[in-house]
Amino acid sequence: MAVETGQSVTKAGGTQGAPGRAHRTGHKNPRTPGRLHRALATHWYAWSMVAPVVAVIGVIIGYPLARGVWLSFTDANEANVERTIGVNHIPATYEHVGLANYRAILSDGVFWDRLGWTVVWTVSCVALSFALGLALAVMLNRTFKGRTLYRTALVLPWAVPAFVSVFTWRLLFNERSGLFNELLTGAGFDGISWLNDPTWAKISVIAVNVWVGVPFMLIALLGGLQSIPGDLYEAAEMDGASPWQRFRHITLPGLRSVSSTVVLLSTIWTFNMFPVIFLLTRGGPGDATEILVTYAYRLSFVISPRDYSTSAAWGVLILLLLTLVTAAYRRALRKQGDTW
Amino acid sequence: MRRGIAATALVAALAMTASACGGDDDGRNGAGGGNGELSGTVTFWDTSNEAEKATYQALAERFEKEHPKVDVKYVNVPFGEANAKFKNAAGGNSGAPDVMRTEVAWVADFASIGYLAPLDGTAALDDASDYLPQAAASTKYEGKTYAVPQVIDTLALFYNKELLKKAGVPAPASVAELKTAATRIKEKTGATGLYLRGDDPYWFLPYLYGEGGDLVDEKNKTVTIDDEPGVKAYRILKDLVDSEAAITDASDGWNNMQNAFKSGKVAMMLNGPWAIEDVKAGARFKDPANLGVAPVPAGSAGQGSPQGGWNLSVYAGSKNLDASYAFVKYMSSAKVQQETTEKLSLLPTRTSVYEVPAVAENEMVRFFKPAVDKAVERPWIAQGNALFEPVRLQMANVLAGKTSPEKAASSTGDAYRKLLKDYK
Numbered sequence: 001m002a003v004e005t006g007q008s009v010t011k012a013g014g015t016q017g018a019p020g021r022a023h024r025t026g027h028k029n030p031r032t033p034g035r036l037h038r039a040l041a042t043h044w045y046a047w048s049m050v051a052p053v054v055a056v057i058g059v060i061i062g063y064p065l066a067r068g069v070w071l072s073f074t075d076a077n078e079a080n081v082e083r084t085i086g087v088n089h090i091p092a093t094y095e096h097v098g099l100a101n102y103r104a105i106l107s108d109g110v111f112w113d114r115l116g117w118t119v120v121w122t123v124s125c126v127a128l129s130f131a132l133g134l135a136l137a138v139m140l141n142r143t144f145k146g147r148t149l150y151r152t153a154l155v156l157p158w159a160v161p162a163f164v165s166v167f168t169w170r171l172l173f174n175e176r177s178g179l180f181n182e183l184l185t186g187a188g189f190d191g192i193s194w195l196n197d198p199t200w201a202k203i204s205v206i207a208v209n210v211w212v213g214v215p216f217m218l219i220a221l222l223g224g225l226q227s228i229p230g231d232l233y234e235a236a237e238m239d240g241a242s243p244w245q246r247f248r249h250i251t252l253p254g255l256r257s258v259s260s261t262v263v264l265l266s267t268i269w270t271f272n273m274f275p276v277i278f279l280l281t282r283g284g285p286g287d288a289t290e291i292l293v294t295y296a297y298r299l300s301f302v303i304s305p306r307d308y309s310t311s312a313a314w315g316v317l318i319l320l321l322l323t324l325v326t327a328a329y330r331r332a333l334r335k336q337g338d339t340w
Numbered sequence: 341m342r343r344g345i346a347a348t349a350l351v352a353a354l355a356m357t358a359s360a361c362g363g364d365d366d367g368r369n370g371a372g373g374g375n376g377e378l379s380g381t382v383t384f385w386d387t388s389n390e391a392e393k394a395t396y397q398a399l400a401e402r403f404e405k406e407h408p409k410v411d412v413k414y415v416n417v418p419f420g421e422a423n424a425k426f427k428n429a430a431g432g433n434s435g436a437p438d439v440m441r442t443e444v445a446w447v448a449d450f451a452s453i454g455y456l457a458p459l460d461g462t463a464a465l466d467d468a469s470d471y472l473p474q475a476a477a478s479t480k481y482e483g484k485t486y487a488v489p490q491v492i493d494t495l496a497l498f499y500n501k502e503l504l505k506k507a508g509v510p511a512p513a514s515v516a517e518l519k520t521a522a523t524r525i526k527e528k529t530g531a532t533g534l535y536l537r538g539d540d541p542y543w544f545l546p547y548l549y550g551e552g553g554d555l556v557d558e559k560n561k562t563v564t565i566d567d568e569p570g571v572k573a574y575r576i577l578k579d580l581v582d583s584e585a586a587i588t589d590a591s592d593g594w595n596n597m598q599n600a601f602k603s604g605k606v607a608m609m610l611n612g613p614w615a616i617e618d619v620k621a622g623a624r625f626k627d628p629a630n631l632g633v634a635p636v637p638a639g640s641a642g643q644g645s646p647q648g649g650w651n652l653s654v655y656a657g658s659k660n661l662d663a664s665y666a667f668v669k670y671m672s673s674a675k676v677q678q679e680t681t682e683k684l685s686l687l688p689t690r691t692s693v694y695e696v697p698a699v700a701e702n703e704m705v706r707f708f709k710p711a712v713d714k715a716v717e718r719p720w721i722a723q724g725n726a727l728f729e730p731v732r733l734q735m736a737n738v739l740a741g742k743t744s745p746e747k748a749a750s751s752t753g754d755a756y757r758k759l760l761k762d763y764k
Contacts, residue, residue, distance in 0.1 A: 078431065079453050079722075085430065086657040088454040175589060176596055176605075196590040197537075198740050284539070285590030286736030301424055304449050304726040306431075 072101055072313035078305035088175065094309070101313040110295070113318075118271060118291040121206065125270045128210045131261060133217025138251070139223040140218070158215035166279040169208045170195070173280075198288035202283050205289050209276045213269075217262055224258030250301075260333050268322055292318050357381040368758040379409035380660040382667045386414060387422045387650070391617035395683045396441075403670050410663050419443070423725070430655060439667055442487055444478035444649050445718060445725040452474070452722035455691040457654040457661060459485045464654060464665035467690075474712075475689040478720050479651050488672045489650035489689035490553040491680065493612040495546055495645045496708065496717040500624060503529050503607040511634040515550065515576055517644075518608075522585035525607045535597040535609040536580055538588035538739045541731035543610055545646040548573040548640025549716050555727050556756060558719035562764045565731075566753030569641070571713045574738045574745035576639070581739055590736050610636060612648065613708055616685045633707050645716035649689070681705060687712060696762040723759050730755035 040047060075097045082092035098310035105111045137260060157165060172179045173194035181191035194204050228250065236246050252259075272293050277283060283290035283298065290298070292314065350542065382403075388396045393416045401695060415437065417425055423446055429436035430450075447728040451458050459465045468476070475489035499511050504521070512518040522533020537543035537600045548554065553569025556562065563572070580586040587606065589596045598615070600606040602622025611619075620628050636645045652668045654661065670676065677688035678696050685704035693699055696711065718724060730752045737743035743751070757763060 069685065078427070083431065083433070083454070083607060085433065085454055086457065086655070086661075088457075088656045090454045170592075174592065174596075176587075176600065196588075196740070197741060201590075219555050284736055286733050287738070288736075288742075301428075303729055304423075304427075304723070305453065306427065 068312045068315050071309050072316050073098060074162070074309050075100070077307050078311045081308065097309075101131045101310055102317070105310065105313055105317065110304035111314075114287075114290055114292050114295050115321075117202075121202075121209075121291055122267055122270045124206050125209045125213060125273075126263060126266045128206070129213035129217050129266065130259070132210065132214050134221050134255075134259075136214070136218050137225055138223055138247070154218055155215045157211055158219075159238060162212060162275050163279055165212060166276055168206060169204075169211075170280055173204055195281050196285055198285055201285055201289050205277055205280055208280055209270065212276060213266060216267065220258055220262045228254035264326065264329055267325065271322060271325075272318070292321075312330060362363070370427060375646065378407045378663045378666055379449050380663050381411045381413055382439060382660060382663050383413040383415065383437040384565075384667065384671075385417045385422065385440040387417055387419045387441045387443070389419065389614060389618065391621060392614065392684050392686075395680065399676055399679060400593070400667075400671065403667055406668065406670070410667075426450070426455070427453075430657065433657060435656060436655045438655055438660055438664040439671075440653055440655070441490065442651050442653040443725075444647070444720075445728075446649060447479055447651055447653060447721050448481040448489045448722045449725045450653065451484075451486040455536060455656055456486040457656040457658065457664075458486060459488065459654065459665070459668075460485050462665045464488055464652075464668040466669045470674075470690045470692050472689050472691060472712075474647055474715070474717055475649060477717060478647075478649065480720065481722070487653040488668050490650045490672050490677070491614075491686045492647065492649040492689050493614060494647055494708065494712050495543070495610045495612050495636055495688055496711055497608055497634045498601065498611045498619065498632065498635055499608045500531075500601070501630050501632045502624070503531050503604065504632070507607075511632055512608075512637055513635070514638045515547070515580075518583045519580065519583060522583075522607075525669070526584070529607070530607045531604060532587050532600075533608060534580065534583070534586035535600050535606045536577065536586040536588040537593045537597060538577070538581070538735055539590050539593040539732065541728040542646065542648070544573065544577070544731055544735060545716070546610060546636040546644060547576045547639060549644025549646070550637070550641060551576075552639070552641030552644075554716070555731075556719055556760065556763060558721060561760075561762055563753045563756040563760065565756060566749045567688065569639075570749040570752065571745050572639070574734065574748045577735060578738050578745060580739075588739060590739070596748070613684075613686050613704055616704055633704065635711060643714075644716050645711065645714075647712065647717050649687075650743050681749070721760075726759055727756065730759075 054147055066274060073096055074094050076094040080093040081090075083090055100220050136154060140147065140154070175193050175196055177182060178194070180194065185191050192200055195201050232250050232254075233246055236250055241249070271291075273291070274293050274297065277289055278297070281289045283294045287295070296311050296314035296318065299307045299314065384400050386393060386396045386400065397416070400412050404410060404413050422440070423443070426436060426440055427450075431453075436455075439702075447456070459479075466486075471489050472492060475492045476485075479485050479487040479489055497511060497638045503525060504511065507521070507525040509521040509524050512521045518534060524673075525531055525533045548565075548569060551569035551572045553564060553567055553573060555565050555577060557564050581588050587600070597606075597609055598618055601609045602619060602624060604624040616631075619625055619631055624632050635757050637643070652671055654664045654668060658664050672689070674688075674690050674693050674696075677690055677693045678699055680686045681688055681693065681699045681702060685702060687705060687708050688694065690700065694705070699705055719727075734743065734748035734752050738745055738748045
């Protein structure tokens with residue numbers, strides 16, 4: 001990515017930065033400079049503008065990433081990494097173990113269980129929030145009384161901090177004093193163990209995540225809908241297309257570029273959606289709602305001694321999975337003729 | 341969904357600010373000049389609960405009167421977060437408190453990672469022979485002392501006298517009696533018999549000990565949870581909940597339990613002295629005499645309840661060790677222990693305090709002291725605290741019907757063998 005940026009800036013510099021270039025190369029350098037030297041000398045301004053960004057990205061993304069990958073090949077944990085605390089100095093005693101962490105993770109049922117549920121969770125959350133978001137966007141994409149009010153109300157879940165809404169849902173779901181069970185028992189039904197029964201807990205976390213995710217879908221798709229020219233619909237109506245046919249042949253293809261982007265983004269976010277699960281059920285009951293990222297968190301922050309190396313290996317695996325999914329998705333889109 | 345990321349960042353930022361508030365920048369200028377007078381800041385993380393914290397704060401701040409140049413920074417950290425928060429701060433070398441109220445099972449864990457200052461020969465360890473031996477045992481790791489006992493406790497059966505009287509049943513002495521009593525209570529009063537903590541492994545121990553089992557056998561380096569008593573203990577949990585003698589939750593257990601008991605929706609619960617103040621604030625316990633306390637229900641091998649409590653530990657990286665030692669000495673002094681007993685009915689760890697009439701006559705002390713004397717000591721090993729996580733997981737699986745008690749016990753055993761490399 002840094003390379004791409006550099007190149008584009010270089011090109012820009014090449015066409016526009018004439019005064020600086022003339023000044024630098026023309027007078028002060030009698031011998032022919034090397035390629036790198038020339039590039040630096042010509043586009044020093046562009047390079048110095050890019051440098052802070054590269055440095056910051058290197059520090060906040062590159063270093064942790066590299067360190068995480070490196071840790072995943074060791075057996076480092078809380079007890080054997082080096083540290084000095086006051087009078088205590090503990091030397092580093094961890095070792096390189098090659099691929100042992102990965103082998104252990106992939107041969108353990110825990111990873112595959114968690115992966116299975118993570119896939120179910122991601123697919124159902126994305127599908128439901130996309131469907132709901134699209135339905136609401138279509139409904140809001142016409143003029144009617146109080147449209148602004150509805151839009152505001154529907155965007156509200158996005159405006160509330162996630163932890164506030166999740167805690168509110170948690171109160172609603174409480175088996176003994178929550179509103180949902182009060183309503184159910186009031187209507188003569190049995191209460192439901194929302195967060196205490198594995199199946200219901202799964203349904204509950206999906207419901208909350210869909211609630212949190214719909215506004216984003218709604219806004220993005222509404223924007224997409226508004227960019228579809230109205231005369232297409234008029235023409236279709238003239239030709240006698242039914243509403244469903246218009247939706248299927250005008251709306252959906254018109255939304256293609258927006259929807260492919262939001263689906264991919266939403267897939268990545270949902271796959272890594274830590275707060276909803278952690279704050280609502282802490283991965284419970286037991287480990288029923290634990291997704292890959294909450295389990296990696298558990299390894300490195302909850303259990304004792306904290307297992308840095310296994311957690312790092314989980315992180316690397318998660319990254320690999322997401323990269324694969326993204327690559328496959330882009331490929332599929334390109335095959336369908338999307339220039340994305 | 342973008343929000344989610346923002347919220348995570350926010351939570352992280354808050355956590356960092358909060359731990360930074362632990363304050364190590366200002367005034368940590370070490371012990372004062374040559375005149376031996378202490379100065380500087382002592383940050384104290386207290387883990388006492390809502391009902392107790394005001395008392396602890398007042399006690400901690402009183403230390404400043406004796407040492408005017410010392411600034412005590414009192415921070416209440418909820419019990420559930422304290423362990424992780426301390427590890428984050430101590431491991432990152434920033435924001436860790438000088439002194440922390442540490443759960444008995446955490447001491448060996450923290451000490452093994454090098455987070456705690458050894459206290460042998462320091463001012464913190466004052467009149468050590470006065471401590472109850474079982475309380476002192478939890479402060480030692482590999483022959484050194486890493487904490488000072490502050491409070492000792494164990495679990496007991498708390499019951500609502502009024503409800504049991506209405507149902508015409510005595511306080512149950514065994515699990516079998518508990519079940520029959522629960523049925524009677526439901527019939528006669530509509531209240532549920534027992535609140536069973538399904539989300540906290542500490543509450544699992546009485547059922548395990550009651551069957552004559554234990555998590556591990558430290559002496560013989562053997563994992564024992566997957567023996568018959570472990571299976572039976574899981575089975576008892578399931579049976580109590582399935583037979584509707586008990587209700588349980590997989591999360592928010594503490595609040596749900598306290599609310600259910602205080603409002604009279606549940607007639608009994610297992611709990612420790614730390615809950616007494618909170619229970620007395622409940623609607624049904626306006627008259628504290630309504631609160632009955634009995635030994636934990638016995639299993640087939642007798643009554644058994646875990647020894648718990650709190651110690652005071654000093655962070656190895658504290659820049660103000662001398663003042664911290666003095667603060668620890670003060671907080672575990674006979675005088676302070678006596679006050680926490682009088683105000684909060686907590687059990688002292690000094691034998692001398694039990695001789696003070698006000699303590700000796702305290703009804704809760706009278707009950708809990710013999711219980712503590714008989715309580716089962718846990719293995720004070722570095723992994724002692726880590727033994728809980730596999731039990732938590734399996735309790736939830738058993739209660740949800742996902743796993744059989746047999747499978748749960750063997751899974752717990754497998755997890756222990758992974759954790760304890762040299763155990764059989």
